[in-house]
Amino acid sequence: MNLFGKKEKNAYIIIAGCGRLGAGLAASLSLKKKDVIVIDEKEEAFRKLAASYGGLTMCADAADLGKLTDAGIQRADVFIAVTDKDNTNIMAAQLVRQLYGVRHVLVRVYDEEKIRLLAGTGIEAFCPAELSEKEINRYMNWEDEDED
């Protein structure tokens, strides 16, 4: 998916959850001069952000409508839900999609079974276990062997 093509050079990105993935993503997007804000419930989570991070941070519940408005959800082009709680991610993703029509909504879901809930919503869900499995299979070429 080419999210940051020429047309969306100044895409505004909201990241919910400042864990290792959220913080890493925020830092690398900020290095690329993207407009980024990271939301996390815990203030200390922002310590994970690299010193070079030039975006914004907000200490709030990622599914709070008022706080999302403060974060500028109306003008957001991308919403990435990567908190450590599946249910929070799933609800926040559908909330921003349904109420604010955010174009690109990405969500991390640990529990593979819950991805079904997002079918047909236009929300892009990914599961770390599934991705790791694919990577292992790719590395070992097991999938190719099956075809032989």
Next chain:
Amino acid sequence: MKTNILLAGGYHKALSVGESLLQKGCQVTIVNADKRDCERLAETEGFKIIWGDASKEFILKEAQAAKMDIVIAMAPRDEDNFVICQICKKIYRVPKVVALLNDPKKTAFFYQMGIDRVVCAIGAITNIIEEQALMEKMTTMLPLTNGKINVLEIPILEQAGFEYTKLKDMNLPKDAIIGCIVRGEHSIIPGGDTMLMTGDIVILIVNGEVKEEVVEIFTGGKK
């Protein structure tokens, strides 16, 4: 056949709702993630208890969610209730799913996402507090649609000074209508020329935003 009801999450609420449903002759299944809570709930005869996270599909499967007539999600966190209801609705096709909600601002969103009933405890408590505060003026209030519309019952006292005032001269707010006037044994469906008498009881339908103003008008606080 007995109505099958699943209560997902919560201890005190599950116990109290569950016992009340048992008395009504329902088949009650309770899912709770805390083992000790499960053991205490199991002391009540008649409950079927499942220990586990109710927002997991396999736990709901074990609880036979697909056979349920009603699922009530009452975990403390809104997002957990949301996911429980979505799994029950989308995957297990439960006819009626009910979610407990803390944040009143998400009520409309929950309904939009296909949850059949949303119970907002804070909203309900707010309405009760408001009603109690207005009760001083001898008013009964029935909030509908989460307090957006209210039905008010107001007795007309002498000090209100409405004797022989026509309704059309009362300058009622636009969002309030008088549904009925009860005078002794009779009920009157009023028109603009109807006059209020001391001792009447007025039944009003008002928008939540103007209810204080309406109460003031009819209790004589403001003319």
